[in-house]
Amino acid sequence: MSGGPAPADDDGDAVRVDGDDRHGMSGGPVPADSFRAFLPGLGRLMPPSLLGAAGCERLLDRTGDLPGLATAAHFGLEFRLDEAAAVADIAVPLEPGRELADHFVRVGEAAAPRSPAAALARRLRGTDGFGSVFEDYAILEYDVASAKPGTGAPPGVFLKPRSASGPDTDASPGRVADALAALAGREPHRDERQSVERAFAALPDEARMVQAGVLPARTPGAIRLVVRDAHAAAIADYLTRMGHPDPAAVQTRIPSALRALCDPRPWLGLDVSARGMSPRIGLEFWPPEDGQDRGPGRWVRIAALRWWPVIDVLEQTGLCLPRKASGLRRWPGKETVFRGRRAFLLYRGINHIKIVIDGAAVHAKAYVGMTCVPVSGGSGAPRG
Numbered sequence: 001m002s003g004g005p006a007p008a009d010d011d012g013d014a015v016r017v018d019g020d021d022r023h024g025m026s027g028g029p030v031p032a033d034s035f036r037a038f039l040p041g042l043g044r045l046m047p048p049s050l051l052g053a054a055g056c057e058r059l060l061d062r063t064g065d066l067p068g069l070a071t072a073a074h075f076g077l078e079f080r081l082d083e084a085a086a087v088a089d090i091a092v093p094l095e096p097g098r099e100l101a102d103h104f105v106r107v108g109e110a111a112a113p114r115s116p117a118a119a120l121a122r123r124l125r126g127t128d129g130f131g132s133v134f135e136d137y138a139i140l141e142y143d144v145a146s147a148k149p150g151t152g153a154p155p156g157v158f159l160k161p162r163s164a165s166g167p168d169t170d171a172s173p174g175r176v177a178d179a180l181a182a183l184a185g186r187e188p189h190r191d192e193r194q195s196v197e198r199a200f201a202a203l204p205d206e207a208r209m210v211q212a213g214v215l216p217a218r219t220p221g222a223i224r225l226v227v228r229d230a231h232a233a234a235i236a237d238y239l240t241r242m243g244h245p246d247p248a249a250v251q252t253r254i255p256s257a258l259r260a261l262c263d264p265r266p267w268l269g270l271d272v273s274a275r276g277m278s279p280r281i282g283l284e285f286w287p288p289e290d291g292q293d294r295g296p297g298r299w300v301r302i303a304a305l306r307w308w309p310v311i312d313v314l315e316q317t318g319l320c321l322p323r324k325a326s327g328l329r330r331w332p333g334k335e336t337v338f339r340g341r342r343a344f345l346l347y348r349g350i351n352h353i354k355i356v357i358d359g360a361a362v363h364a365k366a367y368v369g370m371t372c373v374p375v376s377g378g379s380g381a382p383r384g
Helices: 035-043 053-063 068-072 097-111 116-125 173-183 191-202 231-244 257-259 304-316 322-329
Strands: 014-015 075-079 088-096 134-142 156-161 208-214 223-228 267-273 276-285 333-339 344-358 361-374
Touching: 014 097, 035 068, 035 276, 035 333, 053 088, 053 134, 053 304, 068 097, 068 267, 068 361, 075 322, 088 097, 097 116, 116 156, 134 208, 173 191, 173 208, 173 223, 191 208, 191 231, 191 267, 191 276, 231 267, 231 276, 257 304, 304 322, 304 344
Parallel strands: 014 333
Antiparallel strands: 075 088, 075 361, 088 134, 134 156, 156 208, 208 223, 223 267, 267 276, 276 344, 333 344, 344 361
């Protein structure tokens, strides 16, 4: 989820988002510039069937100490659509030299040298020796819904491999694998490197690897790769070459009505490790793009009405609970919000739906975005 919001008229109701909890769970004061000070207010703008009060608290256990405005400016949430719990994972984008990235540099510089936090700081500073492998932009993903509260596990790190045709690049698959192993705080592994090399070599002609990441807290360790620009038939052939036990699942296990409503080139997420390819795969779907939807920030620009038929299919096929479907229909929108005497435009949008196929199980997740943009000259409190 990247890019800023599309211009829009301010026609929503004004809402206050000042946090009303000045103390954390420990009873200590909450810094006014922390994400914990922002999210209680932002949480009131979220459909409770998607993220309730308990879910907000679990999320803040992991991210409450992040810089508040810098984090609220742009973050993503992941909802499990077939589970009743109103909890979410969270993703935050990092750009070197920006406030949020600087925060993680400081954290990493104070961490153990071989830890994932220290490796992330070196990546953000450009001193990890892998500057020619990835683009500078990164996304951190925090497991919240599936994690035990209070674990404080390091976030996953997702990066974009540089184009092999670009100048001064060395985004060879082996280098990608070694760099991600370093970010996980572990030594490179020959078999894992070979699995990544195989995944790159087997790509369909029209496809490319758009993202590579590692989740240090998950065991056993693996590398996640995301493939784009391949049609379903080409994805099935790719999975056959990778030795997947059920490559036809990308066509037979996905509701035909969903495939008919969405772009015919879903993105494929797969996990590879020293043991080879995991049978678990994820397919990302969204309505077909038109000229206005292309490029960064698509999640803001796709109109809510274009998502409703997709949500209807998910609900009708049992992949999405009715309460979650209702909340998801209410998610896209725009509102004017106030914090103190500062005014913001808050945008919410859906980026994509992921269908996860894991053996006999099929699950659906929604990936959404939220961004708060300061209103120029907006310093007055709302009037009744």
